[in-house]
Amino acid sequence: MKNHELPRLDKHIKLHNYLLKYCRLSNGEIWTDKQSGHKIGCLDAAEPKDIKKLMARKKASLAVHDPPYNLVMFQIHEVKSFIDWCRKWMHNTNTALAENSSLYIWLGADQNNGFQPLPDFMIMMRDFPFTTRSFITMRNQRGYGTQNNWMAVRQELLYYTKGKHVFNINAEYTDIPKILRGYYKEVNGKVTENLERSKSENIRAGNVWVDIQQVFYRMEENVNGCYAQKPLKSAERIIRASSNENDIVIDFFCHSGSTLMASELNKRKCYTIDSDPLYCEIAIRRLEHYRKTGETGWQNSNPFEKEILKDKKLQRIINY
Ligand SMILES: C[S@@+](CC[C@H](N)C(=O)[O-])C[C@H]1O[C@@H](n2cnc3c(N)ncnc32)[C@H](O)[C@@H]1O
Numbered sequence: 342m343k344n345h346e347l348p349r350l351d352k353h354i355k356l357h358n359y360l361l362k363y364c365r366l367s368n369g370e371i372w373t374d375k376q377s378g379h380k381i382g383c384l385d386a387a388e389p390k391d392i393k394k395l396m397a398r399k400k401a402s403l404a405v406h407d408p409p410y411n412l413v414m415f416q417i418h419e420v421k422s423f424i425d426w427c428r429k430w431m432h433n434t435n436t437a438l439a440e441n442s443s444l445y446i447w448l449g450a451d452q453n454n455g456f457q458p459l460p461d462f463m464i465m466m467r468d469f470p471f472t473t474r475s476f477i478t479m480r481n482q483r484g485y486g487t488q489n490n491w492m493a494v495r496q497e498l499l500y501y502t503k504g505k506h507v508f509n510i511n512a513e514y515t516d517i518p519k520i521l522r523g524y525y526k527e528v529n530g531k532v533t534e535n536l537e538r539s540k541s542e543n544i545r546a547g548n549v550w551v552d553i554q555q556v557f558y559r560m561e562e563n564v565n566g567c568y569a570q571k572p573l574k575s576a577e578r579i580i581r582a583s584s585n586e587n588d589i590v591i592d593f594f595c596h597s598g599s600t601l602m603a604s605e606l607n608k609r610k611c612y613t614i615d616s617d618p619l620y621c622e623i624a625i626r627r628l629e630h631y632r633k634t635g636e637t638g639w640q641n642s643n644p645f646e647k648e649i650l651k652d653k654k655l656q657r658i659i660n661y
Contacts, residue, residue, distance in 0.1 A: 346558060347566035347643040348659070350619060356658050357619060363648050364622040371395065372625055379601060379628070382614040383621045386593035387429035392437055395612055400439035402507065402588040405579055405600045407447040407571055410458060420457045424465050430593055435469055437591055441504035443583040444471060447571065448497055452486070459497060471501035479550040479575060512581030514543045515552045546578060561636055564627060565643035567597040573637060576603035584609055598624030602637055
């Protein structure tokens with residue numbers, strides 16, 4: 342059964358619902374990791390009592406959120422309903438974050454529809470006590486809309502802070518060597534070039550990230566069945582720059598567990614939730630799989646490989 346992919350679990354509803362019987366968590370439950378202190382909850386980001394339960398009086402130093410923004414789940418609503426919903430989980434985020442903390446939010450802009458919801462979200466954020474810090478763009482390799490438009494290859498990431506935030510500047514260098522020369526500047530009476538002045542041979546990440554590979558099925562970190570997985574490298578960059586070891590990092594939209602994995606790899610504690618028990622289970626399994634094999638995903642398999650081998654009905658549903 343190796344080398345088999347799971348279909349997208351948001352598209353294959355029958356499979357999604359069948360797999361629920363293999364999930365450890367039901368709505369309202371939290372799994373606590375004994376080894377590193379992570380928590381994974383089957384909870385609702387917009388529900389204050391759920392977040393209170395997750396945090397149990399602790400405060401996080403960093404939040405990394407990637408809400409569903411394709412508006413599919415808001416099909417019949419307009420952007421206003423989406424923003425009203427965002428306001429709820431943002432309120433919960435504000436409560437869960439410490440006085441001195443950082444917040445990153447991945448959010449798209451629909452170029453065919455008023456660039457929504459990005460500008461609406463940015464305006465809504467002005468009602469919260471956060472300072473705007475940066476607007477980061479990550480470049481995708483694959484794009485769309487190439488026939489009579491610029492190919493759409495960007496993902497937008499908003500960066501806010503509260504109080505005296507952490508920023509570890511050394512975490513922020515890319516693997517890209519510096520090649521451009523120039524920018525002469527006088528330092529202590531001597532004219533120097535930028536390469537002489539720099540601390541690293543490589544370029545800093547800046548607010549345009551072109552060095553991060555989009556996740557695809559040939560990569561070790563790929564989690565079959567998931568449809569919105571963010572690259573571990575992006576999660577690690579955020580976590581290393583904006584938190585310290587042993588800090589609590591929250592992510593209210595866990596899905597494949599990228600923030601969880603990046604926290605594990607960088608010795609942070611991750612408190613993460615998903616309203617869907619199936620993604621909670623996938624994230625728990627991803628962590629367990631990493632600890633057992635050292636692999637960050639399932640390039641040649643999937644999180645339910647064992648069950649698929651044994652369960653004939655499951656094999657029929659997937660069509661193996
Ligand atoms: C865009 S995905 C997050 C992707 C994630 N960053 C990753 O790298 O895998 C959004 C996730 O939010 C979850 N979700 C949707 N509504 C939610 C809610 N009200 N509370 C918690 N999770 C929710 C969905 O089930 C989905 O798994």
